[in-house]
Amino acid sequence: MPDWSKWLGEGVTAVTARSLPTLGLRLVISATCAALFTWKIDLVSGLVWGLAVASAEAAVWTASDPQRKARATTLGQRVAYVAAVSWMNLVWWALVLRLWTLDTEAMRLAALCLMSALLVHAQAFTARSTLLLVIIGGGAATLLLSLCAVFNDFPPGQRVVLTAAALMLIAYTSKAAMTNAVQGRALETAKIQAETASQAKSEFLTLMSHELRTPLAGMLGLAQALKLEPLEPSEREQVELLEDQGRALLGLLNDVLDLAKIEAGKLEIAPIPGDLGQLADRVVRLNAPLAREKGSDIVLTIDEALPASLVFDPLRVRQCLANLISNAVKFTPAGQIQVRVSCAPAANGRVMAKVVVADTGVGMNPAVLDKLFAPFTQADASVARRSGGTGLGLNITRRLAQMMDGAVTARSVEGQGSTFTLTFACAPPATEALLPAVDGEGQNPPLRLLVVDDYPINRKVIGMMLTPLGCKVAEAGDGQAALDALRADEFDMVLIDFNMPVMGGLEATRRIRAEAGWKQLPIICLTAGVTDRERDDALQAGMDAFVEKPVELAALVSTIGRFDRRTDPDRR
Template identity: 45%
Template sequence: MPPAAGTLSSDLMEVIAARRAQARMRAGLAIGLTLGFGAITGWTWALVWLALYGGLQAVEYFLLDRRTPPTWAALALLMTNGVVFGAFAAAGPLRDGVFGLACWICLLCGGQLNSALTSQKSRLAFLAASSPFAVYLATIPFVALWLGAKIHQAIALAAAAVLIIVFTHMIWRAAARALTAESEARARAEAADAAKSAFVAMVSHELRTPISAILAGAAEARGARSEGARDSNLELIASSGRMMRALLDDLLDLSKIEAGRMGVETIAFDLRRLMLETVRFWAPVARGRGLTFRLEGAHSLPAWVAGDPTRVRQILNNLLSNALKFTEVGAVTLRMVAAPAADGTWNIALEVADTGAGMTAEQMGGLFTAYGQGSDSVARTHGGTGLGLNISRELARLMGGDLTASSAPGQGSTFRLALGLAAAQAPIQTPVIATAQTGLRVLIVDDHEINRRAFTLILQGAVDTIATAQDGQEALDTLALERFDLVLMDLNMPRMGGLEAVGILRATPGPNQRTPVIALTASAGRAEVHLCLAAGMNAFVMKPVEAAELFHAIEAVLDADPAVAAVA
């Protein structure tokens, strides 16, 4: 698509404005040319030309200081400069023959090159500035014939003139493209910086909200006069903690995606059960907002498939959360379509449709980009970082599928998750006979005192004895002296980290060589899990730790067989 007229004029004016800053340089160049070529052209003509060209530069300098010329005047200004500049050495052939002609050609080549390098921003400016030099070069063969050159010599000069004109245009094109690419790269970098700055400010706001609630809840709980008031404040603290964890999970997922370290797993899972649990979770939320929550096509789903149930649930939760958030009246529909493929897999389509306000084409264009939301008012009204849809689409594509959207203002929005999942068999359930755990001794290893106190609060009343250590070396010293039933081990600690400590523990005979160890990690990616298991740990729990998840992991390593514990 050709540039708009306004853009062409704007680019031309940028070149004209830049010329004013170069006026002194051009005046100095004119003096140098007068001194260098004066003996060839004749001093009288050289001084006349210097006065004419210098006066033109002075007029241009003071004129551009007061007003911006119209387009026709700007083009005329550039052409006049070219005509006057190129005319200087035209007297050379008249006074000094062939040598004077060579000097004129050199001057014209320099003028052509200068027009290409000073007009990169505008094609109009380049054509206006270089046209006089092209006309002068076209007369060179005829001047040579007038001086007595032979026809083949004139033809050679004509070919050289054409090459000079063509090469000058090529130089201008290359310089203009480089300038355009640089400008676009700078604009993209500035836009990315602005978006990330806005994102950082948004994250700061999103973190301050739950932190303020936690501080307020803690202060109120300390002075609460009734058990009900204290419980209410404690629930506020817990809700704020879950809000912060969700935010940190999004940031961690985004960093993994950008670093190319995000992975998905493939395990057998009950798709129908996953959908049922999702519906049970979100149906009360819909009712609380006065919305209808519809379910369509559940009968078409296969029972057991192979894929990543955690990531499927994450995408669905994000889509349903957004649909309920942005729908004031009407309904949210979860539509499920499944069809068997020829290769034995299932083509699954999960659609979340709402009756909300819908989106414009501009909003749709930035819907799946990171560091952004549909508008600033979205962040102010509904909160959030705007990462959910970007992460969801990346997860869908990592699983071999895709996430798409369709919407129009006033017509609601529909998000469609398409996945290809292999059929799977239900795993054989091995009954596990639970045994009561009494008199448990647990060692908590973490370099942060707040974490040690938090885990102690969680475990109080559930275990008999709790000991703590602040790094891997201190933990090994304690484990060499006392027998423990379980170790909760942080991974990143000063002096000695958890992986190194567990490696030494498993390799050294002692009372706790085979004691189960649960890793406490801020990242439960596939690589981190493999490192934990390879070091000899039995399970892992992701920080921030929820009590239910911690107790589930403890039950897994204490009650199940080693094979089950290793993947808990």
Template identity: 40%
Template sequence: MRDAIFIGIAKSRVKGLRTRLGLAGFLGGTAMLLEPSIWPVVWFLVYFVSQIIDNNLFKAALKNPKKQGDEAKFIIAIALSTLIFSAMSAYTWIFGGEEGRIFAVISICGALLHVTLQLYNRRTYLFAGLLPHALYLLFLPSVTAVIEPGHNSFTLFIVNVGTFVFLGNLAWAVRQNNQSLLDLKVAKDEAQEARKLAENESAAKTNFLAVITHEIRTPMNAVLSAANLLKRTPLNDEQSDHVRMLSNASEVLMGLLNDVLDISKIEAGKMSIERAAIDLKDLVTGVGQLWSPQAQIKNVRLLLEIEDDLPSQIMIDPLRLRQILFNLLSNAVKFTAKGLIIVRVYRLPNASGHTELRFDVEDQGIGIAGDQLERIFSSFEQADAGTTRRYGGTGLGLAISRKLAQLMGGDISVRSSLGHGSCFSLSLPYDSLLLTAIDMPEGFDAVEADEAPAEGPRTILIVDDHEVNRRIVSLFVQPLGWRWVMAENGQQAVDLCRSEAFDIILMDMQMPVMGGIEATKLIRNQDGPNQDTPIVALTANAMEHHQKAWAEAGVEDFLAKPIDPDLLINTLIAKSRINPLRAAA
């Protein structure tokens, strides 16, 4: 702290050199007007030399503050500087008449104020600067009153009284200023402590989300996967209904989990927007087809109105656009008991004169009161508590959707009439989305999930510490006719990869003995038959920093639990290949 204060004073002294010399020139010039002589010139030259010495002394200390040496030399330099400066005020007091005395008092008071502002935070330096000025201001009137007794004695006495009042006020101001600085320092320390605490709490929140995500996804993987496997078995109507309810409830739980993760990433500024070429009409039609069955169950008609001359291809984040439209349609179906839901896609000019894409989702549902329209876009908020009790939900869908739209350069607005329905409008910049030409890479062919590779059965290494998860994956790949080998932790996987070649490896993340990321790095770095074998991360740790860690380890792809069986099969077929070493054997 003392070093920081000294550095501040030294910088101020070096920076204020020209100002001090300018004031000295003005003071000397005024003295020449009041009483012309050679002495103001001599005084200015002496003061100039003292300031050069002062400047060099503090400039040298700035270059190496830790070796500033004895503090006495800096105190002497400051005291000498102020002593010489106010000597000219003494000259004008003695030789300048009444005007000179008034000027002397004003100039010394100004010098006192200047020194106080510059040196207030180092008491020894402050006294060194104040004492010479104060002595001049006190002794000049006192000595004059002794030497020149008479009618001016009372005036000189009043000057001394005024001097004490001025110095007292100056001392009070310094004390108050120091107290303010102390309060600011305490406040700064408290703010830093609060910031550190907030950062720790944020890190704890992130860690909690990572843990809870993993812990929820792991059992949900078993539930959803078991439901998917049951669908493939012969079931009577009652059993099919039970499995459907099981699947629907599981998907709702996963949706809630994903919403919480999304809002956390957005608030932390870690949500990234991707750009990819998509077929706009196919995407909108696909989202509509997802919600059409639910609408039909409620006897609600779902219509899609897509402008004919829309571009067939656009550049956008398909996942986030689909997520926004999914949320808007979800709300429309949820809050519409009868009538019609219309999804319109068209273009229109915006306020800046550019053309933008507009997606309207209009329903004839319960509607929203005017004073609640903005509230529905706040996290964990719905129009009122009764809505939450009757229809359920976390109130995150619209908040996430608007924030995603804003990250994509657009926005979501709403107009509604209570009891008559609502219309949510998603607008996205058209110029940044238009793709004039889309060319598929040469040799690109889509892989169908039910197309088994022509080279023959392949061998897959399934690495997971949960027996149920290993069993589920084996059942999913069973229709492919593939052979599988199982490992309970990363160390077993590394050992197996030294002796046997695999066509693809499915790797979990958190496992006892050795985790998946460490195991992946060892497999990639060891000389063995699986150094180049595709490794696919299959884990309940689905946050963005987990995916980044997997990518740095060298995985080919990332799949989050619960397992989507179709996505798993497509990924296995697309990523696997006959290992050259295994084929040669």
């Protein structure tokens, strides 16, 4: 008793996926054959055959719907596909028989050509499914042998030669089909192994991202909190440089992670109000010491028409500027680097920002320019040894610019320098305040926040950021402590880490939502990185938003402002 479930397994699905790209060619061939049949053989028979082949193609198209939509197939759907393919082959075999029975040399040669094409199709596309190979290849081989050995009036000697030739064609086709089947299974195994390795790599990167971002979050958060304190100009400059160096370290970590996210289509742009001119100034100041060491100067020019505030993603724009300016510093041993920042009105009320980075460095020849934006690529092998870097910066910069509805272009002359132009779309700044101020009469009481994180420095940093903005901050070290704090006091919002001992943020959120009095309590996840599945689970559990670590003060304040119940009585 044959195991039909095995014969009707996923190999049928693989055959469908491989044959779908040939649909256009099949339709052209079918239409041509129908037209020739109608013209040279018989009008009625040709029309009938044309309708039959059209119905077969329609049946195959309908039965392959799951494959076109990249969905898993059921046993019934695979049976339907096999039935449609069987009908298709019966229609073509009928044409072969009709040509053969015309009893003219040209028509019989045409019939043999069609049979050979059916055998080629069988070995090329059906080798992954034993059932379809038997139906299409076995049926075509049987019909071919029958025509060559039995159903003809050739002399015995010619019949033997013709049959031998047909057997050689069938043997070679069978061997090719077996080879295709073996290679197909090997490719499938390699694909599974690659996907498994990729998943393991992604999990490792996620883990390392979380572990490395945690101390970086504390360092950068403390720097941002210090900037809120009254500082001497020299002290403020030192704090800003500390913050910028931390961001540079974070950038090295982010390059590999960002490339993986971009290629998977999972990196998102998060625009918030910011000062583009100030951001450019800070990136220039970060790179200025190294430029001076190499005998170069960086000159920043900001267009007077540039607004003091625009809505863009400061993290991604900083990443792009840092890549372009640091590259210019690397390849300008002694000279000048000009950074020009400007903007112009764009469609739909937006603003198109433009940053030009021009240097008088070594420049590039056309061959280097052609591969400049490819990942893991540098001008030559000595560049990495001499200047460092991963070869990802420019590739990521171009992709980020495209995600921000902009572009990056480069022009260069070897020995004379290079010019890179970055453009990206911005929106006019919002006019409303991110957090309502606390008024003197107490109509706007302090925003009561519960910060839940197992890392004490992270809790302290959040408190240092938000306390000067009129927030009252309490702390908890894990999910269970957060539940205890909520039962002991009232809070307007919970800022909670995702991964914690005792009880993590996900389980704590589920328990908070299970309490009738806390169903409307805003919960914001502070995370050093979660997977898409974890993010979906968090939203289903009841979390309202995510703020990525290291925490950007503007992003944090903007997110809190969206869920501030003091300004929305209906949410209280």
